Amino acid sequence: MCQKASFSITSLFLPTHGRSHPQPPRLYLHIPERSKSRVRSVGNGTPLVPAEQGSLRSPSWRSDVSSAESIKSPGICPSPLKGRAKSWNAALFELSAEARSLTEKLEEHANELDKHGINGGPASRPVPKPRVKSALAELPPLRRTNIMIDPLPISKEKEAVLSRTRPSWLPPKDPAEEKKHIREYQKMMVKSIEADKRRTAAKLEKEKNKDDMSGNTLRIWEEDVLPRWNEAIRERRTRELWWKGVAPRSRGAVWTRAIGNELGLTETSYHAALARAHEMEQRVTEGMATTEDERRISWFNQIRRDVKDNTWVDLKIFQAGGPLHDSLVDVLKAYAMYRSDIGYVSGINTIAATLLLNLPSATASFIALANLLNRPLPLxxxxxxxxxxxxxxxxxxxxxxxxxxxxxxxxxxxxxxxxxxxxxxxxxxxxxxxxxxxxxxxxxxxxxxxxxxxxxxxxxxxxxxxxxxxxxxxxxxxxxxxxxxxxxxxxxxxxxxxxxxxxxxxxxx
Structure with a gap:
């Protein structure tokens, strides 16, 4: 009971500053300071790092001593701070119901303070400055031991001669050779940094040239080709333009003119075909459908499936709830009713969707779709x-x-x-x-x-x-x-x- 009480008091009143949210408070072992011994370097240009700072030795002897003392004195309640730290769940499980409930409430309160930037929470902490990469080449780190190759801890003598250019499990490198290799490494890194700068500058220049070219292409299509269409499309340089690509902003006008309207369709044609589709759906809903209506309603069911599952799914604008879903379904229904001799065929859905992405309205897309599919090969x-x-x-x-x-x-x-x-x-x-x-x-x-x-x-x-x-x-x-x-x-x-x-x-x- 003494152990539970002492642990509950410790867990409830741990300071909230510096906690890693949302992990629970931790218990820390007290490790006594040891006298720092000085080891003289043999002079290979590598700074010395004492072994005590590497935490290579386990402080398990302190817990062994504490456990031995507690065995000798059974009447004394051992402090949890001197024993081995327990996990948060295990420690919380050992508390009484009242202490466990209070601990959870205090933890929730501490989380709320952290969330609102009170009591040193994350919201009140200053935003760290972005790390700026140094223009100078950094030295490679010390090649410390690899536990998979050499599991034994390195000695103080070995640590004093660690190299930045040779693994720790190999014989020490000559100091002169070490300095030479570090100089070569620095030269190599300087060249790498310069190459990165050149690549970045070339990429920016390429993007700038691409933007300039797009702007020039847009002006040519809108200010030269479209105003004098009949003459311009016969010129060789205009053919080179369309092989290089029409400016995206001009595609609607260019495609509409290039596809043409040999069928003579109008906005009235689109709305009339769509109205026939709605009337047919109404007859099916009222149970007055004919055999022909049943055949046509199967087209509409297939249209909805294809629009949902097979129409530029990655864009997420033609599926149910998307901004162009209803327009695409209407265009496909209208075309199926307009060409009732053909109906709907899978594949037309993505053709109509591509037109909708580039043309200004559903009406224009319907007219372009009907004329495009009337060409010999698609038909x-x-x-x-x-x-x-x-x-x-x-x-x-x-x-x-x-x-x-x-x-x-x-x-x-x-x-x-x-x-x-x-x-x-x-x-x-x-x-x-x-x-x-x-x-x-x-x-x-x-x-x-x-x-x-x-x-x-x-x-x-x-x-x-x-x-x-x-x-x-x-x-x-x-x-x-x-x-x-x-x-x-x-x-x-x-x-x-x-x-x-x-x-x-x-x-x-």
Missing amino acids: SFIACDHGAKHSAYNLLLDTLSKKSPRLHEHLVSEELSLDPELYLAELFSAMFTQHLSLDDCSRLWDVYVFEGDSALVRAGVALLLENEGRLLAAKTQKEVLAVCAAGHQKTLQGRGDDWMVRVRSAGKA
Whole structure:
């Protein structure tokens, strides 16, 4: 009982200053000071650190003496400060119910004081100044013993000759050699610091040049190309501009003009198609749906699933509750009703989402989507025109045979007997939006809206060449499809100019 009482008083009134929040108070052993002996250095230029400061010896002899004294005098209640420190949970468990409750209340109160910056809590402590890296090269630390190699503590004589450039378990280094190596180390570190400064300056300069180039590109598109559109798009320098990428702020206007509106759609067309979708959903809700309505409502269910699970998920703006969720669902419903002969096909969701990200409104996105999917290659895939699809596959493989005959022979070999539909259909049906990063896809579309379906064929060849080594190593259909699936993982981080260089070179003889 005496032990419990003494421990509860100690634990309740420990000072709150300097505690590591939120850990409970700790009990500290009292270690008597020892006389410091002086050891003379042998003179290798390394400062001496006494062994007593390294805490290499265990103070267990004090606890042994204390426990022996307590055994000899059983009537004396030993102080917990002289024994071995207990864990907070174990100590708290040994308290009585009343003392335990009081201790917990006081600890909660101390935590509240720390939170509000009272009593030396974290909120009242001054913010430490950021550490500034010295311009001078720092010396390497003393090479002390490694417990995995030499578990025995080092002697005072050994500690006096520790080196900064040689491990402690090797023979001492000559002082002259030590100074020479330290000078070489300092020169090497100075060069490293200078190289870091040059890399940082080059990176800043590159970012500045990139910003300047983006600003210049934006001005060219908005002040030169767009005002005189019909003449500008026929110029060679404008073609170089779209291969370098349209300025993101100008993409909405440039894509809209480049895609055009051959179908003659208007805002009224969009709202009329969307109204038919709402009327059909109302009939299904009221139980008055026809067989055709049941077929169309399955499109809408698939639209919601694709928008939730397969539409630029990393962006988190098209999923339920996102800012563009409702707009995307409406555009897809309107298109499904507008082209009821086709309906909804998976892959259109990411095409419409890419347009929504760059065009100013859902109406503009609907008009662009309908005209974009009316181009020959996309239409052949969403309408399942097998003849047109195989023509696209043959064109891609013929282009591949000129760039990499070996890969072409491997993919069309009788051993694999691989149907191009298995690994190329998803590329074209989604217009690469499900196989590229958002940046890479946007850069590809900067060219596609101007140059048409040939840009998609080039992109397909570029993707296959990018995975040429792994495709050649694949010996079965399953392995080839696995390589294509792994190589088509989209990310938010794009490759920028490198990707477009690959696409452009894929179409050259």
